[in-house]
Amino acid sequence: MDFELKTLDAAGAAAEKSDVLLVLVTEGFKAGKDAVSKLVTSALAARDLEPKAGKLLQAYRCEGIAAPRVLLAGAGDGSGKKIQAAVAAAAGVLRASAAKKLTILLPAGSGDEAVRAAVCATAESSYVYVTTKSKPEGRELKKVVVGVADAGAGRQAFGRAKAAATGIEFARELGNLPPNYATPTRLGEEAKKLAKNHGFKVEVMGPKEVEKLGMGSFMGVAKGSSEPLRFIVLRHEGGAKGDAPVVLVGKGITFDSGGVSIKPSADMDEMKFDMGGAASVLGTFRALGELKPKVNVVGIIPSCENMLDGSSYKPGDILTSMSGQTIEVLNTDAEGRLILCDALTYAERFKPKAVVDIATLTGACVIALGGVRSGLFASDDALAGQLQAAGDAALDPVWRMPLDDEYSEGLKTNFADVANVAGRAAGAVVAAKFLQRFTPNYPWAHLDIAGTAWKSGAGKGSTGRPVGLLLEFLLAQEGGAVTKGQGKAARSKAAA
Missing domain, CATH: 3.40.220.10 (Leucine Aminopeptidase, subunit E, domain 1)
Structure with a gap:
């Protein structure tokens, strides 16, 4: 248009x-x-x-x-x-x-x-x-x-709006593709096309490379599918060479059956939208390609299917993450956090200014916030404030949720460093506390978009959220924004 x-x-x-x-x-x-x-x-x-x-x-x-x-x-x-x-x-x-x-x-x-x-x-x-x-x-x-x-007077805002609209539509289209089209391999191909068309750097890794990195948690989820996993890294280097980048990590489960802990059949077709976080990262890079802001951005997408066959991971399995922490699998339908934790550890190598992960992570967040606001969890108050302001400006609002250490109690287990689920209470917060364990060395935020990434019913389809929020947030980084060292007290709780 x-x-x-x-x-x-x-x-x-x-x-x-x-x-x-x-x-x-x-x-x-x-x-x-x-x-x-x-x-x-x-x-x-x-x-x-x-x-x-x-x-x-x-x-x-x-x-x-x-x-x-x-x-x-x-x-x-x-x-x-x-x-x-x-x-x-x-x-x-x-x-x-x-x-x-x-x-x-x-x-x-x-x-x-x-x-x-x-x-x-x-x-x-x-x-x-x-x-x-x-x-x-x-x-x-x-x-x-x-x-x-x-x-x-409105020329700059107009240009940004057009770029946002382009990125949102790109994310919606990817999200709406059926799961036999939008495979992990397809997401890798889309990343390569973006890199070629807009001058990004890109690396798309497969099972062998991921195994060498020691991403045992990510690999555990991918084992039950015949579709090979992909670990995608995109880089927009618009800022100065020494400037620390903002890292976006998008959950890329291209279809989620629930694995051995299989989901009910009703509405299971909507689990093609479980790659909404990945789609939003790719959509944001599509918009960055239009605007080319003077900021360094890294996009990381761990992508696979969560399926079930004789080689699928199962409840009771112990996975060893890239960080070395061991994880007891109590529910194979809590797979998003298992692929994200390895990506969050990988993000450390970029010495980031901040890391924001985006994931259709929990049904509990849908119960809490519905489809109006995405859930925001952050270990850093400055980062949380900037994301909230970006969401308000983009009409893509969020609501900040707690990260009290007490919410981690249910993740304790006799058999590993941490379990992947706890009880039903505060499920969205507990999932965020699980992820926080893997983010001790940088300001971190988690956006749970399970209620906002797509709509059900007559208007069923991907929304492209939160591309608008992410773009607004990144454009604000041209002026500095997140300050190293802010939120240190909050971040220290990550190891709890």
Whole structure:
């Protein structure tokens, strides 16, 4: 989809040639003498339109307006969240119209937040998955003009929004692919394509290389599948040579049967989305390729299937992780933490500024937070604050969860250094405490996206979250951000 940022007021929007003109109307709407203003004023006066976010009114062939279809959408106070809601509400009408060119007139005084929300919401609402359909119906919308009072002032925000939209769509497409398409091998190939197209460094390792690294925990999970594992490392070197990188670690379970601790059959097809963390890392690198920020970023993706056959790992097995810590497997459906722990140990070699892992890790996080906010766990307060701020700015919110040492009690075992599960209580926190054991030497955060990486029901599909958050966070690192040594007291609890 082609986006264009253009200087437009209401009169300019009235003259803009397009199939649909979408006018976002705020509570403080101020009318001019142009045709668009007159239409909005009349609609508000007649109470046919409310400026409340999500309220819509359609008009056709209005005098003085070049676009044959006009859609008025309430945008509340004009905040990014309300702009997002307004565009989402208009999505159904836009799809039914088969419009190829859309002009969006943002409210007067709209800033960067509104521009970002309009671009990302339009891209999100117009996305259609067609890859594996025999007669695909592609999206009709090809061109979107975003009208603002001063296009020059919003140019940087617009560029970032386009990159975010591109990265989110890339992650959604990978997430939506069926598991016989999106194999660990395919993820490695996608990483290589990104590296070739955008100048990243890449290394894709297979079983032999992973065995040499001593990743016994990762290898244990992969044993039950005929699909070979892949350990993917991408590097964007946009910062100075000596600058410590931010490391993103994405869980890449391309299908999760639960292993010997097999899942119920209902909705098991959705376990193709268990590589949402990996997809978000690849999507973030796709966006980095567009923007090329002056920051060093490493993306690490441990990827395999969790299947069951005669060679599968089983409850009671003891695995030896790359860190040397031994792990008693009590549930083979708690596999994500077993592949991530080796990746988190591997991340140490980059002497990172910070490490953020992203994983569809626990159903417990879905119970706690639903599909609105991702769970945030962090050993470093500065890092947690930056991720929260990035999530708010990207309209991709998180909620910080605790990491008290007492939550580790249930992971004690008589037979290894740690068990991979405890009881049902506080399952998301206990999983995070397990991961924290493998992060003693750097600021670390964990994003549990089990509730936000995909949607079920009629709108089933990948969301591409948290690409928007991750990109916003990384762009903020150009100015320094996470400071070495901050959160030391919190990090010292990792060995508990």
